[in-house]
Amino acid sequence: MNMQEKNESANNFEQCIKCTICTAYCPVVPVNPIFPGPKQAGPDGERLRLKSSYFFDDALKYCMNCKRCDVSCPSGVKISDIIQSARIKYGRHKPKLRDMMLASTDLVGTLARPFAPIVNSTISTKPVKAILDGVMAIDHRRMFPKYAGRSFESWFRKEAGPLQSSFRNQISYFHGCYVNYNYPQLGKDFVKVMNAIGFGVNLLDHEKCCGVAMISNGMMSSAKKHAVHNVKVLKKAADTTRKILATSSTCTLTIRDEYPNLLKVDNSDVRNDMEIVTKFIYPLVAEGKVKLVFKKGYKAKVAYHVPCHMERLGWGIFSAALLKMIPGIEFTMLDSNCCGIAGTYGFKKENYEASQAIGKPLFDQINGIDPDFVTSDCETCKWQIEMSTKYQVKHPISILAEALDLEATAKLNK
Amino acid sequence: MKYDTIIIGGGLSGLVCGISLAKRGSKCVIVSAGQNALNFSSGTFGLLSRLPDGRQITSPLEAIGELDENHPYRIIGEDKISEYAGMTAGFFEECGIKLHGNNDANGYVVTPTGDYKPAWLAMEDITIFPEKQEKIGEKVLVVNFKGYLDFNSAFVANAFEKSGSSCRMETVSLEATERLRRNPTEMRAVNIARVLDNESVLSEFAEAVKKLIKDEDVVVLPAVFGLNNAASLDILKNNIGVKTLFVGTMPPSIPGVRTQMLLKRAFEGAGGTFLMGDEVTGGEISGHRVLNVKTVNLGEVMLEADNFVLSSGNFFSKGLIASPEKVYEPVFDLDVDYLKDRSLWYDQDFFRKQDYMGFGVKVDSSLHALKGGDAIDNLYVTGSILAGTNQLYEGCGAGVAIFSAFYVADSISGKKEN
Ligand SMILES: Cc1cc2nc3c(=O)[nH]c(=O)nc-3n(C[C@H](O)[C@H](O)[C@H](O)COP(=O)(O)OP(=O)(O)OC[C@H]3O[C@@H](n4cnc5c(N)ncnc54)[C@H](O)[C@@H]3O)c2cc1C
Ligand code: SF4
Ligand code: SF4
Numbered sequence: 049m050n051m052q053e054k055n056e057s058a059n060n061f062e063q064c065i066k067c068t069i070c071t072a073y074c075p076v077v078p079v080n081p082i083f084p085g086p087k088q089a090g091p092d093g094e095r096l097r098l099k100s101s102y103f104f105d106d107a108l109k110y111c112m113n114c115k116r117c118d119v120s121c122p123s124g125v126k127i128s129d130i131i132q133s134a135r136i137k138y139g140r141h142k143p144k145l146r147d148m149m150l151a152s153t154d155l156v157g158t159l160a161r162p163f164a165p166i167v168n169s170t171i172s173t174k175p176v177k178a179i180l181d182g183v184m185a186i187d188h189r190r191m192f193p194k195y196a197g198r199s200f201e202s203w204f205r206k207e208a209g210p211l212q213s214s215f216r217n218q219i220s221y222f223h224g225c226y227v228n229y230n231y232p233q234l235g236k237d238f239v240k241v242m243n244a245i246g247f248g249v250n251l252l253d254h255e256k257c258c259g260v261a262m263i264s265n266g267m268m269s270s271a272k273k274h275a276v277h278n279v280k281v282l283k284k285a286a287d288t289t290r291k292i293l294a295t296s297s298t299c300t301l302t303i304r305d306e307y308p309n310l311l312k313v314d315n316s317d318v319r320n321d322m323e324i325v326t327k328f329i330y331p332l333v334a335e336g337k338v339k340l341v342f343k344k345g346y347k348a349k350v351a352y353h354v355p356c357h358m359e360r361l362g363w364g365i366f367s368a369a370l371l372k373m374i375p376g377i378e379f380t381m382l383d384s385n386c387c388g389i390a391g392t393y394g395f396k397k398e399n400y401e402a403s404q405a406i407g408k409p410l411f412d413q414i415n416g417i418d419p420d421f422v423t424s425d426c427e428t429c430k431w432q433i434e435m436s437t438k439y440q441v442k443h444p445i446s447i448l449a450e451a452l453d454l455e456a457t458a459k460l461n462k
Numbered sequence: 463m464k465y466d467t468i469i470i471g472g473g474l475s476g477l478v479c480g481i482s483l484a485k486r487g488s489k490c491v492i493v494s495a496g497q498n499a500l501n502f503s504s505g506t507f508g509l510l511s512r513l514p515d516g517r518q519i520t521s522p523l524e525a526i527g528e529l530d531e532n533h534p535y536r537i538i539g540e541d542k543i544s545e546y547a548g549m550t551a552g553f554f555e556e557c558g559i560k561l562h563g564n565n566d567a568n569g570y571v572v573t574p575t576g577d578y579k580p581a582w583l584a585m586e587d588i589t590i591f592p593e594k595q596e597k598i599g600e601k602v603l604v605v606n607f608k609g610y611l612d613f614n615s616a617f618v619a620n621a622f623e624k625s626g627s628s629c630r631m632e633t634v635s636l637e638a639t640e641r642l643r644r645n646p647t648e649m650r651a652v653n654i655a656r657v658l659d660n661e662s663v664l665s666e667f668a669e670a671v672k673k674l675i676k677d678e679d680v681v682v683l684p685a686v687f688g689l690n691n692a693a694s695l696d697i698l699k700n701n702i703g704v705k706t707l708f709v710g711t712m713p714p715s716i717p718g719v720r721t722q723m724l725l726k727r728a729f730e731g732a733g734g735t736f737l738m739g740d741e742v743t744g745g746e747i748s749g750h751r752v753l754n755v756k757t758v759n760l761g762e763v764m765l766e767a768d769n770f771v772l773s774s775g776n777f778f779s780k781g782l783i784a785s786p787e788k789v790y791e792p793v794f795d796l797d798v799d800y801l802k803d804r805s806l807w808y809d810q811d812f813f814r815k816q817d818y819m820g821f822g823v824k825v826d827s828s829l830h831a832l833k834g835g836d837a838i839d840n841l842y843v844t845g846s847i848l849a850g851t852n853q854l855y856e857g858c859g860a861g862v863a864i865f866s867a868f869y870v871a872d873s874i875s876g877k878k879e880n
Contacts, residue, residue: 068652069497072689072719078656081641085653088645119739122496122779320761331763334464362740362759365463365491381730384738 061130063123064091070117070127075386076110079405083110086117089134090127097134104138110399111135112390112406113264114356115301129309136268136310200232204251208239215248216462220285220292222322224299225257226427237449238295238325244454245329245338246461250289252281258299263306264390275313278303282318292318293325295445297358297425300324304361324358324425326367326444333373341456342375349378350447351419353410353433355426356386367425367444374451380417385410389432404436411436423447465491465735467874468755468767470742470793471781473498475845475863476773477725481557482871484732491765492734493757495741497722498779499846503860505685505710505717506571506590507561509547509582510535511857521567522582522861523547532799532850534862537827538869546865551583557728559721560586560692570594572709574684576617580857585717587685587695587708595625598707599680602627605671606684608635609642609649612712613684622682632674638663655689655716664694668701681706686716690723742793745770750839752794769874772796772823772831773845773867781847782821789821794841797824797832799849815855822849829870842870 070086071077077085084093089108096103108131117127200223212218219242227235239249256278259271282303285292294300303322307313332338352371354364372379388407414422414437422433422441430441442450467483469476472494484490510522510529519525526540535543547565554561563569563583569590570578584590591598602622604615619629638657642648658664664687671681685708688694699706710717726736737757745755746764754764774781774793783792784807789800800821801807807818823831823843830837844866846853853859 066647067497067502067714068650069501069714069719071648071650071652071656072501072714077653078659081638084645085648088648092645092647120497122498122501124496327763331463360739362737362757365735365737368735369463383727383730 060125061091061094064125065123067122070121073116073120075114075116075388075406076112076402079402080110082107086111086127086131090117090130091125094130094134097138101138104134108135110402112386114386114390115360116356116386119360126309132263132310135266139266196230196232198232200228200235201251203232204235204239208249209251211243212248212250215243215246217246218248218250218289219328220250220252220289222252222255222282222292222294222299222303224294224296224427227295231427234295234443234446237443237446240449240454241329241445241452244452244457244461245332245340246458250285252285252292255281258302259311260298260302260306263302263310268311272311272313275307275311279307279313279315279318282315282322286318286321290321291328292322293328294322295325295425295443296427297324297355297361297363298428301357301361324361324363324366326370326425327363330366330370333370339457339460340373341453341460342451343453345376346374346451347376348447349420350423351380351382351414351417353382353387353422353424353429354384355424355429356390358425359384367423371423371444371447374447377451380419382410382413385413387429387432389428403432407432407436414439463491463760463763463765465489465765465767467769467771468493468765469771469773470755471498471773471775471779471845472726472736472738473773473775473779473845473863474500474725474860475867476771477729478553478864479771479773479844479867479871480729480734481725481732482868483874484729484734486871486875488875490734491737492729493737493740493742493765495780496739499775499859500718500722501715502713503715503718504571504573504579505585505588505715506579506581507563507583507860507864508580508857509568509861511568511580512855514852514856518580519568523565530850534829534848534850534866535858537825537829537850538865542869543865546868547861549868550864558724562586563590564592567592570596572618572621574613574618574710574712576614576621578621582861585721586692587688587717588710589707597626598622599627599678599705601678602629602680602682603675603678604629604631604682605674606631606633607639607649607654608633609639610654610684611649612651613709618682618709627680630676630678634667634670634674636663636666636670651684651686651711651714651716652689652719654686658687659689659691659694664697665701668698671702675704679704683708684711685709686711689716689720692720745794747794747833747838750836752838752841755793768840769877770841771870772841772843772847774847776819776822776846784818789818791823791847794831794833797835798822799824815852817852819854820852822851823847824849828873829866842873844870
C-alpha cells in the first residue's frame with residue numbers, strides 16, 4: 049500500500065517542502081515585484097485559499113504559465129497547475145474585450161483573414177496602434193503577426209488533400225490557428241516533409257483552436273467547449289491514423305496536459321497519440337525506418353531555442369537531434385531561457401516591459417552568436433524573437449524542408 | 463535515442479560524472495527529475511570529518527584506511543582518493559566555480575546556528591578558517607536583512623565573540639526587500655538573492671551597510687548574493703570597503719544553487735544533453751546488461767546506451783524509497799543494504815546518528831550495481847545512493863559524490879579504450 053499516494057490531494061500542494069527552488073527559476077520574479085512568485089502563488093497560497101477565497105491574490109495573473117517552476121521542483125509539485133486552477137476558480141475579474149480578442153485566435157483569424165492586406169496594414173499603422181494601446185491596452189510597441197491571404201486549410205483541401213491517399217502510411221495533423229491564419233507556409237513545409245518520408249497527411253474533422261489563449265485569459269467555458277470538441281475529433285483521427293502530429297509545442301502541451309489537468313476534460317484515449325512532429329520523425333530516422341537525403345551544399349548557422357512548453361514536454365532533444373543530422377548545419381543550443389512572450393501575455397500593455405526584460409538574456413545570446421537564423425517550435429517565440437532581434441526564426445520542419453532533397457528522399461521512402 | 467552513456471540523476475555526482483565523460487568526447491545524457499541536494503548544501507564540501515565510531519578526523523586523507531571495507535572510499539582505493547582530491551578544485555575551476563580549502567587538513571566554517579563545522583572545500587562566498595575559532599578581527603559588524611529568519615545574527619555574532627572579537631548587529635531594510643515581506647513566507651534566501659541580482663539594488667545595499675559601519679574592521683553578511691553571477695560578491699566587497707565575509711544560511715543555499723547552475727552549463731557546454739524535469743521509471747535488463755531505460759516524458763521512445771550510471775541520490779531525492787516493510791531502489795530494484803528491523807532505522811533523538819542514512823545500493827569493486835547478488839556489467843552507481851557510508855554522520859557527502867563520479871567516468875572511458 050502506498051500511503052503517500054493515498055494522502056495526496058488532486059493538485060498535490062502538500063508535497064511542497066518550502067525549499068523555494070522554484071523561485072530561483074521563475075522568469076517573472078526578478079522583473080515584476082508585484083508577482084508573489086511560484087511558491088507563494090502556488091502551494092503556499094493554495095493552503096490559504098482552501099480556507100477562504102479572500103486569500104486569492106489578483107497578482108496571480110502575472111504568471112506566464114511557462115512551467116519552468118514545475119520542471120525545477122524537487123518534489124514534483126504541479127505548481128503552474130495550482131496557479132492556473134486558482135485563477136479559474138477564484139478569479140474575480142471578467143476578461144476584458146481586449147483579452148477576449150487576443151484569446152479568440154480562430155474567430156478573429158476567420159474574420160481578419162479575407163481582409164488580410166487591409167488588416168495587416170491597418171494594425172501596423174501608428175494611429176491604429178495608438179488606439180490599440182490607449183483603448184485596448186495592447187502595447188503599441190508590439191508588432192502583430194500578419195494574417196495570410198489564404199488559409200492553410202483552404203490551400204490543403206484544394207492543392208494537397210487529393211494526393212494524400214496515395215501514401216502507404218497515414219498520419220493526422222493538428223495545424224493550430226497560427227498555421228491556418230498567419231503562417232500557412234509552415235503547414236505546407238510539414239506536408240512536404242511528411243510526404244517525402246512516405247506519410248500521407250490528414251486534417252482533423254474540423255479542429256478548433258486548442259484554447260490556450262482562452263485559458264490564460266480566463267475564458268474557461270469557451271476553452272472547455274473547444275477541448276471537448278477537439279478530444280472528440282482527435283479520437284476519430286486516432287482511430288484511423290493513430291498518430292496525430294502538431295507543429296506547435298504549445299498546442300501540443302495544451303491538448304495533452306492542460307485539458308485533463310486544468311479543464312478537467314478527459315483525453316486519456318488520445319493523449320499518447322498526440323505528439324510534436326520532430327518526436328515522431330527522429331526515432332524513425334534513427335532506427336533506419338525512414339531515410340533522408342539532403343541537398344548537396346546546404347549550409348546554415350542556426351541557434352535552437354527550446355520553447356518553455358517544449359522544455360516541459362521534455363522533447364527539445366528530438367528537434368535538436370534532427371537538426372544536427374543535417375550536413376552543413378552549424379548548430380548551437382541556446383541556454384534554457386524564456387523568451388518572455390508567453391502567448392498573449394506579452395501583448396498586454398501592463399506586461400510589455402516585463403516581457404522584454406525576461407527575454408533579454410536570450411536576445412543577448414542570440415546577438416552574440418550571430419546565426420543565419422534562429423529555430424524554434426513555437427509560434428509566439430517566433431514573434432517575440434523576430435520583434436526583439438534582427439534574426440528570422442524558422443521552425444525545425446521548415447529547415448528540414450529546405451535542406452532535404454525531397455525527390456530523392458521520397459524515392460527511398462516509397 | 464542512442465547515447466554512449468545515460469546518467470540517471472543530475473545532482474553533484476551525476477553532473478561531475480557527465481562533465482568528465484562529455485569532455486572526453488562521450489555522448490552523454492543526464493535525466494534529472496528535479497533539483498537536487500546541492501541546492502540545500504551549506505556551500506561547503508565534506509571529504510571526511512568523523513569515523514563511524516564517532517572519532518573526529520582532522521586529516522581526512524590519512525584516515526581512509528580506518529573506514530570499513532565496503533565504504534565507497536575503500537572500494538575506490540586510498541591512492542585514487544588522494545589523486546581525485548587533488549584534481550577536484552581544478553575540475554570545478556574549469557566549470558567556472560571557485561573552491562578553496564585544504565586537502566591535508568579540514569578547515570572550519572561558521573554555520574548559521576553559530577557553530578564551527580569542519581569542511582574540506584568551500585564555495586567562494588563561504589569563508590573557511592584553518593583553525594576552529596580563529597579571530598577574524600577586533601570589531602565585527604553582523605548585518606542581516608530585516609525580517610530574514612534563516613540567518614540568525616545573534617548566533618553568528620556569538621560564534622565570533624567566542625573567538626575574541628567584539629560584535630555588533632544591525633539590520634538593513636530596502637524597499638525591494640520590504641516588498642517581499644508582504645507574503646511572510648517569501649523572505650527567503652532565493653527571493654532576496656533574486657532581488658539583489660539587480661545591480662542598483664546591490665549598490666543601494668552596499669551603501670546602507672557602509673552607513674552602518676562605525677569603527678568595525680570586519681563586516682559579516684549572510685551568503686545570499688550572486689545567484690546568477692558570483693561577480694556580485696566582489697562588487698559588494700569593493701563597495702563596502704572594509705573586509706567583508708559571508709556566512710552560509712539555512713537552506714536553500716545561494717552558493718549551492720549557483721554551483722548547480724554552473725555545473726549544468728559546463729555539462730551542456732561540453733556537448734552533454736540535460737533532460738530536466740523528466741524521470742526514469744524503469745529499465746530493461748537482459749543477462750547482466752541494461753539495454754535501455756524509459757522516462758515519463760519520452761513515453762514509447764526508449765533511451766539506449768552502452769553504459770548507464772545511477773546517481774539518483776538518497777531518500778531526499780527519491781533515489782531510495784522507504785515503505786513500511788522495506789527500503790528499495792525504485793528504478794531497477796537493485797540490492798539495497800539496509801537493516802531489516804524497522805525499529806533500528808532511526809534514533810528517536812533527531813540529533814543523534816540516524817542509521818537509515820547509511821542505507822544504500824550494494825556494488826562490486828568497480829561500483830557496478832548488484833541485483834539478486836550479481837553485478838550488472840554496464841550499470842554503475844555513484845553518489846549518495848551508495849551503500850557503506852552514513853554521509854551526514856561522517857561528513858563525506860560531497861567527497862563520495864565527486865570521487866565515485868570520477869572513478870566511474872575513468873572506468874567507462876577506460877573500457878572504451880581497451
Ligand atoms: C539537505 C541536504 C544538505 C546537504 N548538505 C551537504 C553539505 O553541505 N556538504 C556536503 O558535502 N554534503 C551535503 N549533503 C550530502 C549530499 O547528499 C551530497 O553532498 C551530494 O550533493 C549528493 O549528490 P548526488 O548527486 O549523489 O545526489 P542528489 O543531489 O540527491 O541528486 C540526485 C538527483 O537524482 C534525481 N533523481 C532521482 N531519481 C530519479 C529518477 N528516477 N529519474 C531521474 N532523476 C532522478 C533527483 O531528482 C536529483 O536531482 C547534503 C544532503 C542533503 C540532503
Ligand atoms: S520547488 Fe517545489 S517543493 Fe520547493 S518551494 Fe517550490 S513548490 Fe515547494
Ligand atoms: S509558470 Fe512560469 S511564470 Fe508561472 S510561476 Fe511558474 S515559473 Fe513563474
